[in-house]
Amino acid sequence: MVCGWLSVLGLGKNKNSSPEVDLYKSLDSDKLPVHIAIIMDGNGRWATQRGLPRALGHRAGVDSLRDIVRTCSALGVGFLTVYAFSTENWKRPAEEVATLMDLLAEYLYKELNELNKNNVRVKTIGRIDELPVKSREALAMAEKETLRNTGLTLNLALNYGGRNEITEAVKQIGRDASAGKLNPDEIDENIISGYLYTAGIPDPDLLIRPSGEKRISNFLLWQVAYAEFWYSPVLWPDFRKEHLLEALVDYQNRQRRFGGLHQSKR
Ligand code: IPE
Ligand code: IPE
Ligand code: MG
Numbered sequence: 001m002v003c004g005w006l007s008v009l010g011l012g013k014n015k016n017s018s019p020e021v022d023l024y025k026s027l028d029s030d031k032l033p034v035h036i037a038i039i040m041d042g043n044g045r046w047a048t049q050r051g052l053p054r055a056l057g058h059r060a061g062v063d064s065l066r067d068i069v070r071t072c073s074a075l076g077v078g079f080l081t082v083y084a085f086s087t088e089n090w091k092r093p094a095e096e097v098a099t100l101m102d103l104l105a106e107y108l109y110k111e112l113n114e115l116n117k118n119n120v121r122v123k124t125i126g127r128i129d130e131l132p133v134k135s136r137e138a139l140a141m142a143e144k145e146t147l148r149n150t151g152l153t154l155n156l157a158l159n160y161g162g163r164n165e166i167t168e169a170v171k172q173i174g175r176d177a178s179a180g181k182l183n184p185d186e187i188d189e190n191i192i193s194g195y196l197y198t199a200g201i202p203d204p205d206l207l208i209r210p211s212g213e214k215r216i217s218n219f220l221l222w223q224v225a226y227a228e229f230w231y232s233p234v235l236w237p238d239f240r241k242e243h244l245l246e247a248l249v250d251y252q253n254r255q256r257r258f259g260g261l262h263q264s265k266r
Contacts, residue, residue, distance in 0.1 A: 128158060
């Protein structure tokens with residue numbers, strides 16, 4: 001399995017001793033996270049450090065996304081949810097918001113072939129109806145054109161906020177309860193999960209935040225209840241497969257207990 005990964009991930013067979021290859025070799029293919037969530041942060045700082053406009057940091061961040069999507073796909077990860085625009089990001093200057101929206105559409109049109117080649121299905125979470133029409137059209141196109149793909153699901157969190165998601169779910173639960181479609185006494189965690197944007201998608205196993213920040217910033221508040229967190233000082237435009245790999249190796253060395261005891265202590 002590892003040999004297969006090495007070729008799919010573009011690591012030459014002869015590069016047997018590079019640190020990256022060593023990391024791959026230490027991965028256990030049976031213990032990969034099914035769902036990885038990433039807060040793609042640090043684009044602005046990356047640009048500022050180079051004396052560039054913030055927009056170029058966002059543009060550089062697209063290369064990281066491409067690399068990480070490719071890597072997750074090659075490894076056989078089931079779901080990758082990336083935080084691309086939060087409900088709070090509207091507070092930024094209109095010009096920066098417009099750049100982010102343009103980049104999204106550009107990414108989707110440019111990457112469509114590669115996404116299809118890698119059997120990646122595109123989905124979204126968030127209040128998509130409030131995005132500019134150009135972004136909505138690009139998203140609808142990408143979702144439609146990748147609908148039949150059965151590999152990695154790339155879940156784009158756009159105009160997404162965890163509190164907003166829960167608020168919307170509560171409203172809909174209220175409506176369904178008053179319409180007699182739902183018995184309030186039967187509401188349980190599974191029913192609530194089914195009202196979220198992520199309905200049908202397993203909770204993230206691993207949450208990655210680059211850029212040195214150690215906060216959740218309103219991302220997947222309900223879903224990360226038992227996710228493993230991994231932080232890195234690397235800024236998102238510098239984040240590549242070797243960083244993902246480090247996160248995966250670290251993840252595989254953790255003991256997930258879900259409130260119980262580790263198996264060996266039972
Ligand atoms: C993440 O990078 C991109 C979005 C939030 C859309 P930032 O733009 O937040 O970069 P920093 O945190 O200012 O460096
Ligand atoms: C979180 O990053 C949102 C995205 C990456 C899309 P922010 O840069 O907006 O978060 P804060 O403001 O540092 O918490
Ligand atoms: Mg930021």
